[in-house]
Amino acid sequence: MLRYSLKRLISLILSLAVASLVIFFVIEIAPGDPASFMLGINAQPDTIEALRSELGLDVPKIERYLDWVGGMLHGDFGTSYTYRTPVTKMVTDRLWVSLPLALYALALSTLIAFPAGIYAAARRGKPGDMAVMGATQLGVAIPNFWFAMMLVLIFAINLRWFGAGGFAGWNKGFWTGIHSLTLPAIALALPQAAILARVMRSALLDILGEDFMRTARAKGLSRRQALWRHALRNAMIPVLTIIGLQFSFLLAGAIIIEQVFYLPGLGRLVFQAITARDLIVVESVVMLLVFAVITVNFLVDLAYAAVDPRLRQRT
């Protein structure tokens, strides 16, 4: 287990190093010098040069890359070009919206998907299964930003149960914050729940065909008891993988939903930074998101290996 963990850890560090190289240099070769972009087209060349040196853009790229990576290891992401504030502060402020939103959506998606998937698997081939599967087909096909607009139309404009957008902030109380994240979380959760329910169902169906399930039935357990006691635990491996992937998707993929609801989250931060050529913010947020994806995958891998010794053999 220790050997396996070490091996995985080394590959984790390598992936992060390569990812940081790719992010930095791809974004740096992008056309559009931040300094000339900020000063507009009528700026004098020496003003641009002065701003470039102020922002530290005249330092060679390699040096800037090393500075950036070195800073991140200390939790310092540099200073935003446009806002002149520490990127770390901007990111943590936004994380207070994006992280709860992602967790909220994940919780909703799991709450919908687990019962739906289990129900469908238990009634395989019957009308109940067909109905759930049909609903998931529809759920996968609905673009979440359109679903968000429909939610706004029904629950914000017609019924007035929720605000149409914006974020009240956490300082007005926990429930006020949760209330303003509810519609976005539902919009994000729906397609994820549809995918998760399908995974849950097919994982359960795979397990139900196993010999040990027949043994469980043979020793006198009812179908339902066997499902709950033995199948569900074994089906959790693929289900957990998908949940892990979905969490990182929800953190980054909320970008369009944040746009629909005018939420001050990470996605909107990147979007605004890209349009303002605030490269350091873009690089840092993308790196953070990639870090989240790679780390979640790493933890999921380790969790499997801890649960299932067979997986330690394979790499």
Place this chain on the structure above:
Amino acid sequence: MRRNLILGGFLSCLVVLAALVSFIWTPYDVAAMDIPAKLRPPSASHWFGTDHFGRDMFSMIMVGARTSIAVALVAVGIGMALGIPLGLMAAARKDSWLDELIMRGNDLVFAFPSLVIAILITAILGPGAINAIIAIGIFNIPVFARITRGAALSLWEREFIMAARVAGKSQTRISFEHILPNVLNLLIVQGTIQFSLGILAEAGLSYVGLGAQPPVPSWGRMLADAQTMVSLAPHMALIPGLAIVLTVLGLNLLGDGLRDLLDPRLRVRRS
């Protein structure tokens, strides 16, 4: 379970047909504004109503289908053209440095939040349909590479491949003459799924203003236009959204139906 295939095929054909017909005929000119007739709900003269400029939504949906299909189709083409050879190469030299390189490269692309990168690419290269295609296409490459490699690996163990090797065929020839035809079914099924994901991605990019630019009609931008009008004219948001849902649903059902049709083993296991 032929129902999936029939319903999916019908919906997909409908969209393709709408796109093709739009080249020669649309009820109204998509660029023609008729301000006095703006925001009209669906009626006999305007089947899908009119938008905030009085343009005919039915015509715009038809031409929008063209944009969606073109973007998604080329993006899938890019993914297949690069991903399949990479997957075949990786499988042919299993466990070599080349295989390792291709697979780690795949993992790396998967680790990037696709939407953020697509936005980044379109922001760097400028918004537009072509750049949206590139952005969506890049993320299709590892999908096809991984599927091809996975399926090809098991084929390399089979006897008919061994026979081809004994006959002196090179790895490249075996890959293209024997492996590829045998994984093609799988790739077609995945192709329809990626196609539907491409349509969703194009709609999302156009919605935030990074996809097809005016005056080219696109479903995503119609939704963006509708956002501020949603309380005045709900049909403006409802209709392009339904167009996307039905298209994606049709393609997914078609994919499922094709999989059942092309892979008899699955049919037995699922029933």
